[in-house]
Amino acid sequence: MSSFKDAVKSGMNEYLVDLKTKLEGLTEAEIYWHATLGSNSIAWLVWHMARVEDGWINSTIAGGESVWDSGNWAERTGVTHENGDFGETDDEAPSLPVVDVGVVIDYYDAVRAAAFEVIDDMTDEDLSQSFTRGNRSVTWSWILGHVLVEEAQHLGQVGFIRGMIRGLNG
Amino acid sequence: MSAFKVPIKSGLNEYYGKLKQTVEGLTPAELLWQPGPESNHILWTVWHMARVSDRWANSTVLGGDELWEADGWAERLGMPVEKYGRGETPEQVRDFPPVNIGLVFEYFDQSHASLLAMIDGLDESDLARDVYAPYRDDSLNIGWILGHILAEESQHLGQVAYIRGMIRGFDG
Numbered sequence: 001m002s003s004f005k006d007a008v009k010s011g012m013n014e015y016l017v018d019l020k021t022k023l024e025g026l027t028e029a030e031i032y033w034h035a036t037l038g039s040n041s042i043a044w045l046v047w048h049m050a051r052v053e054d055g056w057i058n059s060t061i062a063g064g065e066s067v068w069d070s071g072n073w074a075e076r077t078g079v080t081h082e083n084g085d086f087g088e089t090d091d092e093a094p095s096l097p098v099v100d101v102g103v104v105i106d107y108y109d110a111v112r113a114a115a116f117e118v119i120d121d122m123t124d125e126d127l128s129q130s131f132t133r134g135n136r137s138v139t140w141s142w143i144l145g146h147v148l149v150e151e152a153q154h155l156g157q158v159g160f161i162r163g164m165i166r167g168l169n170g
Numbered sequence: 171m172s173a174f175k176v177p178i179k180s181g182l183n184e185y186y187g188k189l190k191q192t193v194e195g196l197t198p199a200e201l202l203w204q205p206g207p208e209s210n211h212i213l214w215t216v217w218h219m220a221r222v223s224d225r226w227a228n229s230t231v232l233g234g235d236e237l238w239e240a241d242g243w244a245e246r247l248g249m250p251v252e253k254y255g256r257g258e259t260p261e262q263v264r265d266f267p268p269v270n271i272g273l274v275f276e277y278f279d280q281s282h283a284s285l286l287a288m289i290d291g292l293d294e295s296d297l298a299r300d301v302y303a304p305y306r307d308d309s310l311n312i313g314w315i316l317g318h319i320l321a322e323e324s325q326h327l328g329q330v331a332y333i334r335g336m337i338r339g340f341d342g
Contacts, residue, residue: 002294002295002297002298002313003174003294003297003313004172004173004174004175004178004294004297004313004316005174006297006313007174007178007297007313007314007316007317008174008177008178008317009317010313010314010316010317010318011316011317011318011320011321012317013317014317014318014321015321015325018321035205035332035336036335036336036339038335038339038340039332039335039336040332124173124174125173127173127174127176127177140177141173141176141177141180142177142180142184143177144174144177144180144181145176145177145178145179145180145181145182145184145320146180146181146184148177148181148317148320148321148324149181149184149185149188149320149324149327150324151324152320152321152322152323152324152325152328153185153324153325153327153328153331154328155321155325155328156324156325156326156327156328156329156332157328157329157331157332159325159329160209160210160328160329160332160333161332163206163208163209164205164206164209167206167207167208168208168260
């Protein structure tokens with residue numbers, strides 16, 4: 001590994017690879033299990049993780065269509081939320097329709113391939129570019145750091161939920 | 171060509187700031203609450219996170235002493251110098267000493283600052299180097315380590331937030 005950009009990509013690879021490992025062998029009931037009424041399920045977390053990376057990198061930074069839209073993934077996954085990633089309530093979070101998590105991972109793989117093309121094309125100068133929504137402005141540097149932190153947080157939650165269900169080595 | 175250091179440091183500061191917000195106002199009982207017999211509690215997780223930054227920065231990458239030992243934090247927190255958290259049994263997590271979280275954060279502030287300083291001192295050419303991590307019995311690439319620290323610390327932050335959510339509810 002020879003650059004700090006590679007270090008960013010390495011962290012991103014690590015959380016996606018770990019995520020796939022954490023999902024191995026889980027039953028549908030386990031994937032849809034809620035620790036409490038308001039706690040997210042693994043299914044929702046995986047779908048949300050894919051949407052987050054797609055939104056920030058392929059849509060916000062690249063300034064184009066998300067892979068979700070361009071690849072027709074709403075139809076392919078059966079999840080019809082228009083923009084249902086952020087601020088879902090505890091009533092909504094459990095309402096994710098039953099999806100094939102394998103298809104969601106296919107979507108995530110497509111998101112990742114596109115996201116790495118975007119990052120490969122980014123220059124040092126690009127990092128200072130900013131994105132503004134409402135009265136909040138963030139730089140592309142911030143976005144890259146944030147994607148790593150947010151995605152890995154959710155991975156940690158998936159691992160924790162699995163541990164609650166299966167125990168330490170389950 | 172070190173501009174991509176900025177997003178790495180930005181992510182490190184983001185998770186650390188969020189961690190402090192996430193534990194705000196929790197009672198000692200909430201900090202020690204475990205949702206399952208083999209699940210970690212928040213106090214253990216925060217302490218382990220501080221150990222993770224300290225070890226990677228000061229011992230593994232820089233090859234020196236951990237602040238945990240060198241600055242007397244193990245003694246101040248009443249724990250053995252070799253205690254790190256990796257591979258601990260459910261009994262060890264359950265019997266974790268109920269230390270003051272403010273003191274843990276004093277250690278974590280030092281540990282986090284030392285990690286950022288370590289990164290400031292790295293050149294792009296350092297990223298290709300491997301360093302030996304005795305507790306993993308493995309040689310690891312410094313570039314990989316940077317991505318790993320972000321991924322590992324953020325995972326633990328996500329766990330702290332999830333436990334808080336189980337205790338306090340969605341906006342608690």
